[in-house]
Amino acid sequence: MAMLANLLGQWSGANDFRLMPTDTMETSAATVTVSFGAGGNLASIGYTWSHPADGPQQGMLVVGADADGQAQALWSDTWHQKPGPSVLTGTALPGAQVELSATYAGDWEWRIMVDDTVDGVFRLRMDNVVPESYKPGVGAYTAMELTAHRG
Template sequence: MRIVECLAPVLGQWQGVHRQRLLPTDAFVASDATASVTVTAREYVSLAYTWSDGDAPQEGLLLLSGGSGPEGVSAVWLDSWHSSPAWMLFAGTVGEDGVVRLTGSYAAPEGPDWGWQIFVAPVEGGGGRMTMLNLVPGEAPYEAVEAVYDHRV
């Protein structure tokens, strides 16, 4: 199944809540969020989103291609707070449950690269959930971001 078909339930304009934390011991901080999920160039899904860090507006973009076949899914991700000024490349799959699971990595100041996972899942009743996990070498992965877009605009 093509990525366009996999994410069809998430297509549209959405509002919701973005929660994030820097460390696994930190409390989540919530802000209002929006997402625009569209098909672009017939074969790609673009997930453009906004949120805020205090009074500072933030935005991000996840561009996905591929499908659930042997070729898997690939993506490019950029976010004004998380990845700026570089983008990250991801590879992954779409599970039988319809969840897109992506894994990428980024350079750490010292030592080996750290990992970053992004999961995109349809939400029952419409909309979607985007979850991001930080993968610190030698530590258990932890959820850094959860955004739920469940109110159609």
């Protein structure tokens, strides 16, 4: 996970959240802590944010990738999962980015993207993919987007 080395440490910023694509994004304060474990084989990304109605929340994403860029992660968030974590798979891309996804509730999909910072900004985005069987033509939309700076 050396590719995420630029993210190591403490971050603070804002998190935008919406439940459905027609909802307005609600912004709250957010923090992020990135650390490495298992000899640098795993990156742990812990974060906090606040839901507009349900208050303070926290989440954690633990991700690792093999030499071919195949990534696996364990993710849980106090608002999104009750109880238990999700297992996501994806890729660690050469541009210092990790893209992960998992299906849930049948044919819904959840995607998480982590961008390594090149401009001093940490980015963690979560997209929800609405299946055609539920509502045709909606597809993917950003449900959460956390942006933070060191500090």
